[in-house]
Amino acid sequence: MGYAGADVTGKVVLITGGGTGIGAAIAERYAAEGAHVVVVGRRQTVLDEVAQRIGALALVADAADAAGARGAVEAAVTHFGRLDVLVNNAGGHGFSAVGDTDDESWAASLQANLNTAFVMSREALPALIESKGQIVVISSLAGLFAGPSVAGYTVGNDLSARDLGFRQQVPETSPFRADWIRHKSFDGSCPLGPWITPAAYIADPSNLAMKLSVNDVLKQNSNSGQMIFNMAEQISHLSTGITLHPGDMIMTGTPAGVGAGRNEFLKAGDVVRAEIAEIGSITNTMA
Numbered sequence: 001m002g003y004a005g006a007d008v009t010g011k012v013v014l015i016t017g018g019g020t021g022i023g024a025a026i027a028e029r030y031a032a033e034g035a036h037v038v039v040v041g042r043r044q045t046v047l048d049e050v051a052q053r054i055g056a057l058a059l060v061a062d063a064a065d066a067a068g069a070r071g072a073v074e075a076a077v078t079h080f081g082r083l084d085v086l087v088n089n090a091g092g093h094g095f096s097a098v099g100d101t102d103d104e105s106w107a108a109s110l111q112a113n114l115n116t117a118f119v120m121s122r123e124a125l126p127a128l129i130e131s132k133g134q135i136v137v138i139s140s141l142a143g144l145f146a147g148p149s150v151a152g153y154t155v156g157n158d159l160s161a162r163d164l165g166f167r168q169q170v171p172e173t174s175p176f177r178a179d180w181i182r183h184k185s186f187d188g189s190c191p192l193g194p195w196i197t198p199a200a201y202i203a204d205p206s207n208l209a210m211k212l213s214v215n216d217v218l219k220q221n222s223n224s225g226q227m228i229f230n231m232a233e234q235i236s237h238l239s240t241g242i243t244l245h246p247g248d249m250i251m252t253g254t255p256a257g258v259g260a261g262r263n264e265f266l267k268a269g270d271v272v273r274a275e276i277a278e279i280g281s282i283t284n285t286m287a
Helices: 021-032 044-054 066-080 103-131 180-184 231-239
Strands: 012-016 036-041 057-060 085-088 134-137 152-156 192-198 209-214 217-223 271-276 280-285
Touching: 012 021, 012 066, 012 103, 021 036, 021 044, 021 085, 036 044, 036 066, 044 057, 057 066, 066 103, 085 103, 103 134, 152 271, 152 280, 192 280
Parallel strands: 012 036, 012 085, 036 057, 085 134
Antiparallel strands: 152 192, 209 217, 209 271, 271 280
């Protein structure tokens, strides 16, 4: 951590937004490599959880507030005697089109993402100059990806007729042996529902529990946060090749546990239930 090949053993590292997500993960990594870690944030409970787990010092402060930032730096230096690394991780964002972004939302975005890094760096600078330390700024790849307005979310069960997946008369070595149209596009192949939940009612689409059961036996149990490519990345990639229009529906993929991988296949009478938290569930009986 710090920079490639750096030895952080005994270094004092202050991490803003260190109570959750990326900040907590950074704190854990620094602690594992022998650093003295200070986690700073606005929520005492989550900071205490991280601090207890890795043996860090937890400080409640608003990194965008000069007095709060100064107090956090002073507390870290008082406790450990120095400050070697500042990790500006605190931030946040919302999704809205430029024309729909009001002054209050824009100001809040600047406060969370720009002011925190500037104010914290300024207040930590004297201590970092003394230790010949470093400032690390955590950024996001979100700006590289398209972020069109998503109207809402629903549950889809993308069924496959595996017995129709290959053209038996075509040699196995032929690229034309697979028949994706017949086994993925038959009538009733993709039930959707139970409704479209407006995006405004989904707090975090990248943190939704997903489950699928067959005859009440759980077969898939995961979370949208485990997707290899998140929704913004998928939309961005699709938009490089096709024009997306209002009303287009994108199937974002499925967790581990599909039937083919288990060598288990649906049969007539089987009842399949697919469920996503905060959206709902759909139940279908195989004909």
